[in-house]
Amino acid sequence: MLEFDGLHKSFGDVRVLEGVGFTVAPGTMFGFCGANGAGKTTTMRIAMGLLRPDAGEVRWQGAPLDAAARTRIGYMPEERGLYPKMKVGEQVTYFARLHGMDAGAAAKASAEWVDRLGLGARRGDQVEKLSLGNQQRVQLAAALVSRPEVLILDEPFSGLDPVGVDSLAEALLEQVRTGVPVVFSSHQLDLVERLCDSVGILARGRMVASGTVPELKRREAGRLLRVVVPDAPAGWAAALPGVRVVSESAGDTLLDLTGGADDQAVLATAIRTGRVTRFAWQEPTLVELFREAVAAPEAQEVAA
Amino acid sequence: MSGRELGSAALVRLVAGREISARLRDKNFIVSSVVILVVLIGLLGFQVAVSSGGESTRIGVVGSSAGLERALEAQGDALDVDVSIVDLADEAAARTAVEADEVDGALLAGGAEPELLVRQSAGGSLSAVVQGAVGQLAVSEQLAEAGVPALEVPEVAVTALEPDADADGQRVVAAIIGVGILYGLLIMFGQFVAQGVVEEKASRVVELLLATMRPWHLLAGKILGLGLLGLAQIVLVAVVGVAGALTFDIVDVPGELIGTAVSVVAWFVLGYAFYAAVFAVAASLVSRQEDLGSVLTPTTLVLVAAFVVGLQAASDPTSALAVVTSYVPGLSPLVMPVRQAAGEVAAWEVALSVALMVVAIVAVVRLGGRIYAGALLRTSGKTKLREALAAERA
Known part of the structure; x- marks a missing residue:
């Protein structure tokens, strides 16, 4: 070693x-x-x-x-x-x-x-x-x-x-x-x-x-959720508790789920807006991990 | 499997070996070495020409006699002119020989009135030799005719009041030449050391080197390697110079010439150790060859001053300036050899001067080594002395 x-x-x-x-x-x-x-x-x-x-x-x-x-x-x-x-x-x-x-x-x-x-x-x-x-x-x-x-x-x-x-x-x-x-x-x-x-x-x-790269990704995974709801009105997810809208473009929505936010509640809300063409955890790239880690002024240490 | 860890001696040897092989392939080094030798040989040749040239004359003689030749040679000896005599058949042959420049002058001695044929005019020594010889011969012939036997002329005894003056002068001249060469080589090899240090910093190779050795290994290897080359060069110069001087019989004091050469070589070793360390440390403070001049100037000025004092000491080896500076470390290598050559110095004085120099070298290497170690990895711009000392072992 x-x-x-x-x-x-x-x-x-x-x-x-x-x-x-x-x-x-x-x-x-x-x-x-x-x-x-x-x-x-x-x-x-x-x-x-x-x-x-x-x-x-x-x-x-x-x-x-x-x-x-x-x-x-x-x-x-x-x-x-x-x-x-x-x-x-x-x-x-x-x-x-x-x-x-x-x-x-x-x-x-x-x-x-x-x-x-x-x-x-x-x-x-x-x-x-x-x-x-x-x-x-x-x-x-x-x-x-x-x-x-x-x-x-x-x-x-x-x-x-x-x-x-x-x-x-x-x-x-x-x-x-x-x-x-x-x-x-x-x-x-x-x-x-x-x-x-x-x-x-x-x-x-x-x-x-x-x-390891998979470890890091897994650790950050479970936070970013990508939901594509073509018929939903803008701001459809804004009111959900524990959910932050990272980006939203014509129904293609990236959500940041903090703490105990319920992904099933997100799905239920999405379905109510109409069609759901995509609902998946987003795996971060190393670049995103890097930005996240480097940008946060008080980034908590993540030990391997 | 990789190799074992090298000891300090092995590392220093590797660094020194690289310095030597790199220098031996450096055209500048080869050229400067050749130039020094050529200048030295030229000086020797000049000495030979000055001391013997113009002091010889070839005289053609028509109708020669044993007495006349003896008289010409004796006269030549008295006037310190090397006379060579060429027998010529008749006046026509004499004219041809003079016109063809085979002889400097032709003496027609057969007739009652001797005549000297020359091309344009008789040089001072030529006419003096011929006039003296002919006159002397005529006097003795006339005396013989008058029945007076050959005169016993008393030999004048010569007593020299300062028999060593000439020898001292030669020793001092030898010392001045020696100190001149010493000065040149100290400057040259000091520059080599400084350039080598900056090259390693500028090319950043120093970081890779320091991952395998301590800074002092690098410093010692560099100074030793170049020092061996410098020593080889000054020994070569000394041997060629002394051998040439002895071969061409330029000096009357061969033993002392050798002594002076040996002391110059010995002072080179001390002077080099001192100045190489100072130059290396100064050079470690900068990162580009362009900045080298500014950090080397103070040390170079000290060397120039030492050289000037050394020359001054040659003209007056007992002056207070010469005596004092011959103890000052850094100046002593260029002053003490002159005083030694002039013979005005006791053994204890030399020993004291050497001891002071050695102490100074140890101090420079100690302190300089710390500065060098602290400054080596600072490859941006110019490092201040204080920073380098603080950064050591950082």
């Missing part, structure tokens, strides 16, 4: 993290979402030892992460970083060696990864001569070359074209299949929803929601 536990961090008077915690099981992918400035990068930098938390710790296999354990983590910083004048192959080899591989193994692994990521022909080129997409692949190779036990990737998909996104997603899924826990942050929620086993949403330094 990769555990982030009760992380607190302030920069001067600015409290960036106020008790961030989540766990990632081996062989699963964790999507880390949150608005800009929510604290995602700070959390990852703490895991990599680049920042020291004011409180809390990050554990891998039960033990707090230390320098030795971090050499077994593959990391991709938000701000991509490579030596611009160093050749692709040598650069990847260098990072393999910094992670403790000996010269021969590092050179072999470097050649292998450079080939695998489709950069075989560019091995002898300086990194600055590559397109941004290809530089991103070198960055990924640098993160994967030492066969890490854990992957922590800050915005790995940003700046990639759809083909690049697919090939990176495939590479990450492959890592997951070999049992590596993968944590990545992203603003592309559809991607997170598609790839991740579990998701954490960070807002104002706290985890406002975390769990």
Whole structure:
């Protein structure tokens, strides 16, 4: 298990993290979402030892992460970083060696990864001569070359074209299949929803929601009810107790049911207006969950 | 399975190795190294030309005799001119030789009135040598004819009041050249260190590096790697310079020249350690190469001042300024070698100066290391010293 536990961090008077915690099981992918400035990068930098938390710790296999354990983590910083004048192959080899591989193994692994990521022909080129997409692949190779036990990737998909996104997603899924826990942050929620086993949403330094995608959806489900009543007059549901009309357009009505509101009463009212062509719980998309979680100023914490 | 955790030494070695291999492929580095060597060899050549050029003359002689040749050579020795004599058959041959520039002048010695053929005019040493030789020969011949035996001329004994003045001068010149090279290399390698630090910050690769090592590993590896290159370069320059000077016989004090070269190399090590750390720390405060100038200027000015004081010390090694600055860490590497070369310094003075410098290096590395660690991950704009110190271990 990769555990982030009760992380607190302030920069001067600015409290960036106020008790961030989540766990990632081996062989699963964790999507880390949150608005800009929510604290995602700070959390990852703490895991990599680049920042020291004011409180809390990050554990891998039960033990707090230390320098030795971090050499077994593959990391991709938000701000991509490579030596611009160093050749692709040598650069990847260098990072393999910094992670403790000996010269021969590092050179072999470097050649292998450079080939695998489709950069075989560019091995002898300086990194600055590559397109941004290809530089991103070198960055990924640098993160994967030492066969890490854990992957922590800050915005790995940003700046990639759809083909690049697919090939990176495939590479990450492959890592997951070999049992590596993968944590990545992203603003592309559809991607997170598609790839991740579990998701954490960070807002104002706290985890406002975390769990598997179906879990989160189920938790929010049972609140939004979509009723389509073509013949109903406008405002047909306004008087129902515990019901808030979210939107209404020519009978297509989205209702927010709070607390003990009775969905059967809603149905009865709907039937009285005439035909009911649709009556179903609306499953929220991750985007809606995200908006909900991030927008609410006093969002209650939802533990997984 | 990934590799094991590396020890500090292994990490520092990896960083240093990368610095060296990156520099060895850098055209600027290669070019500047070649330029330094070329300038040095040029200086040597210039010295050789100045000390021997114009001091030699070729004299063609028609109707030569053993006595005349001996007289010409003796005269040449007396006037410090290297005389070479070419035997010529007759006047026609002499004219041809002069016109073809094969000889500087041709002496027609067969007749009663000796005549010197020259192309345009006889240079000072040429006519002096010929005039002296002919006159001396004539005097001794006439004396012989008059029955007077060869005169025993007493040899004048020479007593030098300052026998070492010349040698001291040469040592000081050697020290000035040495300090000049030292200054150039300190500036150059200090810049390399600074550019390397900013490159890592500007390209953001530093975040990836710091995920695998502590900031001091990175700082130490960078300074060590470039330092080894710098040391190799100054040793190469010293060896070429000393070997050249000895081969071409430019100096009279080979032992002391070597001593001066060794002390310059030793002071390079101390000066480099100090300035590289200062340059690296200064560079860590900025994030773009364009901003580098502003943070490096103060340190560069100190180096320039040290160089100027060093030159001043060469002209007056006992001045108060030279004595005081030869103890001041940062200035001492460019002043003390000059004082040492001038021979005006006791062993304890050198030891004290070295000790102060070492203390300063330790202080700079300690404090600088903290600033460097605090500033490395601040990649926006310019970091203030105070912020960097506060951010350390943040």
